[in-house]
Amino acid sequence: MLNWLAVVVLLVVVTTVVVVKLLARRRAPDPGWFIDSTRAAGALTVIGTMFAVLLAFTIFYALQNYQKARDGGSSEAIAVTELHNVADVLEGHDGSRLHGDLICYSRAVVKDEWPAMRRGKSSPSVQHWVDTTVTDFAAIDPTNAKQEAAYAQWFDQQAQRRDGRRARAAEAAPSVPIPLWIVLGIGASAILAYMCVQADRRESAVIQAVPIAFVSALVTSALLVVGFLDHPYDNWSGSLQPDQMRVTLTLIDDGHMAPCDMRGTPT
Numbered sequence: 001m002l003n004w005l006a007v008v009v010l011l012v013v014v015t016t017v018v019v020v021k022l023l024a025r026r027r028a029p030d031p032g033w034f035i036d037s038t039r040a041a042g043a044l045t046v047i048g049t050m051f052a053v054l055l056a057f058t059i060f061y062a063l064q065n066y067q068k069a070r071d072g073g074s075s076e077a078i079a080v081t082e083l084h085n086v087a088d089v090l091e092g093h094d095g096s097r098l099h100g101d102l103i104c105y106s107r108a109v110v111k112d113e114w115p116a117m118r119r120g121k122s123s124p125s126v127q128h129w130v131d132t133t134v135t136d137f138a139a140i141d142p143t144n145a146k147q148e149a150a151y152a153q154w155f156d157q158q159a160q161r162r163d164g165r166r167a168r169a170a171e172a173a174p175s176v177p178i179p180l181w182i183v184l185g186i187g188a189s190a191i192l193a194y195m196c197v198q199a200d201r202r203e204s205a206v207i208q209a210v211p212i213a214f215v216s217a218l219v220t221s222a223l224l225v226v227g228f229l230d231h232p233y234d235n236w237s238g239s240l241q242p243d244q245m246r247v248t249l250t251l252i253d254d255g256h257m258a259p260c261d262m263r264g265t266p267t
Helices: 002-027 037-091 097-117 124-138 145-170 178-197 205-230 243-252
Strands: none
Touching: 002 178, 002 205, 037 097, 037 145, 037 178, 037 205, 037 243, 097 124, 097 145, 097 243, 124 145, 178 205
């Protein structure tokens, strides 16, 4: 849905600025509005350079946050798999408490928390299984050296799972601040408006339309990319999905009793 919306926005912006440029061309005086065209082009170069630097910085910043969210989800899924293996040692393969908690946690992440992150929220069900896992683990009493080693390893994997969840959840809310969006909007508007003012009726309509169409398409596309990276869980093509956690769920959901339904809701 958002992909089509982005295409519509791109077409609307390009069409609008081209029409405005051609209308300005019809009303422009014979030599144009600028007496010194070289100085006018130099001013446009300065504006464009400043906007390009700011835009590049914003894309780099948003891309870093996007990668943090992706890496956090992957790290979390791997940690849950390892916790399931450690649970085999702590409570035996036929044990149901820790195994069931981890299965329910994974289901809740996939079915409940991922959709919630699109709204900038987290899942109470996931937090419930975090707390339940802590309680059930505290009841474990290691009885041999092997279990004691697994007991110590649990804390490391639990910390990795916690950090991974925090990393992906932190990117649920937009990271690019509103003032930066305003500055980007002003810069894009200034470039397109300045190009419209440079209309020259001595050139053909095609020659006047092509440059501003290319520039407006590039500027709009770049801003859409920033929006995509700033909302990594929305319904864009290429948005982050719980694929790694789904893989984990296929590995650990091996017939153990789980105190939840398929969405991870406690039963």
